[in-house]
Amino acid sequence: MNAPERLAGPRATTSLVSRHSPLASTERQLETLARLKLKNFPPALRPADIEIFQINVGKLCNMACKHCHVDAGPDRTDAMMSRETVDLCLAALDQTGAKVVDLTGGAPELNPHFRYLVDECVARGKRVIDRCNLTVLLTGPCRDLPEWFAVRGVEVVCSLPHYRRRNTDLQRGAGTFERSIEALKRLNAVGYGRGHPRLRLTLVHNPAGAFLAGDQKSMEREWKQGLAENHGVTFDALIALNNMPISRFLEWLQSSGNLEQYMALLVNAYNPATLAGLMCRTTLSVGWDGRLYDCDFNQMLELEARRPDGRAAHIRDFDPAALAARSIVTGRHCFGCTAGAGSSCGGALA
Ligand code: SF4
């Protein structure tokens, strides 16, 4: 077996959709995984109560990273949540006991209804998480967001592949690291990342290649030291995620000849201790067009949540009882969540 490869850089890419790549088709992605000589994902999963209401407000992003599982980018204006769907999300939220609203994209901040949605969730007493790529905070309409978030106590969960410039720029494009550090400094300046429970700043790491995320706790220590000493930046916690074998990361795995090796790595590292904490068990994921999913990864593969009567679930006819009785849709991509220490929106699981 060859040594695991790293993502080649330093340029970012463009969306699969804009390149008319065959892998822009989610069916083609699923077929690609199905063709591999591997065992299938074994366990049947059932949902518990909804704790996290995750809303993906669209695929528009100011960046176009190679590992992106969303196929997001500056060209993805085709996939943006409307105000009508935002209001349907709020009405559905009111029917659940979810205490956390997790906003993701693309760059969620670029949706024109983002601030309205945040304000409505805060007014409902929800803890709001913004999944932020950092660099968006330097773009024109978003420059005031650090202060705006601080006033509302929004938790900011930021992707930063690595505390070293080279690793981050390899994955996200040249110059990304410098802009990310500038954005982190702005968040620090308004009180984020300094231990205040209302101003939590969490960083998200994912590996720059065909290997599993390292030990979360020791990485957090190393990153805190590295960012503080070299850049004067502080943060509260680090979460480490495995790269999911879907979308642009799947494309890279395939084109670099790493697909079989990476999938074997995930399957061989299957850890049943991660099952109880899988995010699909306590999260409901809403797509930009109102379709409902068990998680953000199923959303990107268009594997819709199915009610017990077999109908695909949609926010416009939100039915918490029917959703509670569903089975979670799984596939080989799920090995990305159960490998090693596990991987979820909240980080390692075991
Ligand atoms: S910043 Fe996030 S959503 Fe945007 S292209 Fe990169 S990985 Fe995808």
Ligand code: SF4
């Ligand atoms: S991808 Fe992960 S979170 Fe989604 S259904 Fe599979 S195991 Fe659950």
